[in-house]
Amino acid sequence: MDRDLEHQPVQRLGDVYNIHAQLGVLTAPAWRGRGLARATGSAAVRHAPAQGLLPQWRARRPASRKVAVALGFSELGSQPAVEPA
Incomplete structure (x- = not known):
C-alpha cells in the first residue's frame, strides 16, 4: 500500500474530543x-450524530469556510493559531 500522502486525495478529516466531532478536511493540492x-x-x-457526537467545523482557510457554510455551519468565533519562532 502506498503511504505517500500526495496520492491520497483526502489527507485528514478531523478529531473527536469528548462529545464534539471537530471536522475540517485537508485535501491534497492536486485534488482541490x-x-x-x-x-x-x-x-x-x-x-457524527449517529455516533452521539456534535459536529463542529474547524476552518482557517477561506476555501474551508466556504465548505462549512455550504454544509450549513455558521461562524461563531475564531481561534488564533501561532507557530513557534
Whole structure:
C-alpha cells in the first residue's frame, strides 16, 4: 500500500474530543477544487450524530469556510493559531 500522502486525495478529516466531532478536511493540492472536501465533510456531518457526537467545523482557510457554510455551519468565533519562532 502506498503511504505517500500526495496520492491520497483526502489527507485528514478531523478529531473527536469528548462529545464534539471537530471536522475540517485537508485535501491534497492536486485534488482541490473537485468537491471532495464538501462530499467528505457532508458524510462526516451526517455520521457524527449517529455516533452521539456534535459536529463542529474547524476552518482557517477561506476555501474551508466556504465548505462549512455550504454544509450549513455558521461562524461563531475564531481561534488564533501561532507557530513557534
